[in-house]
Amino acid sequence: MIVSHKKYIKNFIALLMISLLVIVTSCGNNTDDNKKMITTSSGLQYKILKEGSGGVVQKGQEIHIHETTKYTNGSLVFSSRNLPNPIKILVGGNQVIKGLDEGVLGMKVGEVRKLIVPPELSKRMGNITFPHPDSTLVYEVELIDIVQKNKFVAENKVFIDTVASTINWRGFYALKTGDHFGTIKLKEGEFHTENNRIIGGEFYIDMNSIVNTDGKYNEMLVDHLKNSDFFEVHVYPISKLKIIGIEYITSSKVNITANLTIKGIKQPVNFIAEIENKNNQTILKSKFSINRTRWDINHASGRFHIHLTDQMISDDIEFDVVLYSETGKSSC
Numbered sequence: 001m002i003v004s005h006k007k008y009i010k011n012f013i014a015l016l017m018i019s020l021l022v023i024v025t026s027c028g029n030n031t032d033d034n035k036k037m038i039t040t041s042s043g044l045q046y047k048i049l050k051e052g053s054g055g056v057v058q059k060g061q062e063i064h065i066h067e068t069t070k071y072t073n074g075s076l077v078f079s080s081r082n083l084p085n086p087i088k089i090l091v092g093g094n095q096v097i098k099g100l101d102e103g104v105l106g107m108k109v110g111e112v113r114k115l116i117v118p119p120e121l122s123k124r125m126g127n128i129t130f131p132h133p134d135s136t137l138v139y140e141v142e143l144i145d146i147v148q149k150n151k152f153v154a155e156n157k158v159f160i161d162t163v164a165s166t167i168n169w170r171g172f173y174a175l176k177t178g179d180h181f182g183t184i185k186l187k188e189g190e191f192h193t194e195n196n197r198i199i200g201g202e203f204y205i206d207m208n209s210i211v212n213t214d215g216k217y218n219e220m221l222v223d224h225l226k227n228s229d230f231f232e233v234h235v236y237p238i239s240k241l242k243i244i245g246i247e248y249i250t251s252s253k254v255n256i257t258a259n260l261t262i263k264g265i266k267q268p269v270n271f272i273a274e275i276e277n278k279n280n281q282t283i284l285k286s287k288f289s290i291n292r293t294r295w296d297i298n299h300a301s302g303r304f305h306i307h308l309t310d311q312m313i314s315d316d317i318e319f320d321v322v323l324y325s326e327t328g329k330s331s332c
Helices: 001-034 098-103 216-228 306-311
Strands: 045-050 053-056 062-071 077-079 086-091 112-117 136-150 154-157 167-174 177-193 198-211 237-249 253-262 264-276 282-291 312-324
Touching: 098 112, 098 136, 177 312, 198 216
Parallel strands: none
Antiparallel strands: 045 112, 062 077, 062 086, 062 136, 112 136, 154 177, 167 177, 167 312, 177 198, 198 237, 237 253, 253 264, 264 282, 282 312
């Protein structure tokens, strides 16, 4: 009788432990997988997978993150986990898609979030076809660190009138025995403004639009400029200039620092520009030159082909740029 009673108690305790284990496991699953997604007014959905600590991310801060991006079917688009370092972004600085810019707001260091980003929040500027622009993307984002606390962010974007804007180019033979000149078109672009002043901008150049207007060897010359001797347009159809700093010398004269990407190679450039506001439009004008060899455009360069003598082409390419904002949209 005593043995039977002990056996009953032993079985009861075992059953109780199993029940507690099931309850604990079930609660653990509820805190992670079964948390409801929060939907914001923009259509972004998010939920916290792991809590963080400390201050929260705000617009204008530079942060380090790891991100893994997938399509809704689970196939991988991108993972920063394969990179040697986390990604650094300026929150609200138009450096990433809108959905990610919004999704990191309020995060704490160590926090992990899941984001579901609809297509309207995943659009990117430029000639970008991957990921597909109509795709819903699923992000898992971990905040590694808040790097810089007080960095300015543009208040507004002022879009460029690509029809009115002009980019003229000129190239020379090394001994100045002749030249060629023409135009190239802007695909899209924007000024970034704060307190009614331009503080930045991004501009995308359509390399397929390059033409020669001097009347000499037109078709043959353009074909040559587009091939691998020069701009390799079939591989790199878009060039990009991004303003990263503006120093106002006067109210209308500025010293611009920018990153210019040609053939996938990004190099810093510096030039002086004039800014005016006329008929409710912002107009930026600048004349500057670049050394093409910095972007691995070495064809007939005297630095690399000294035996060519009179066939050498100058390394410098001159540009005369006039950018107009859309009508009725000025920085002032």
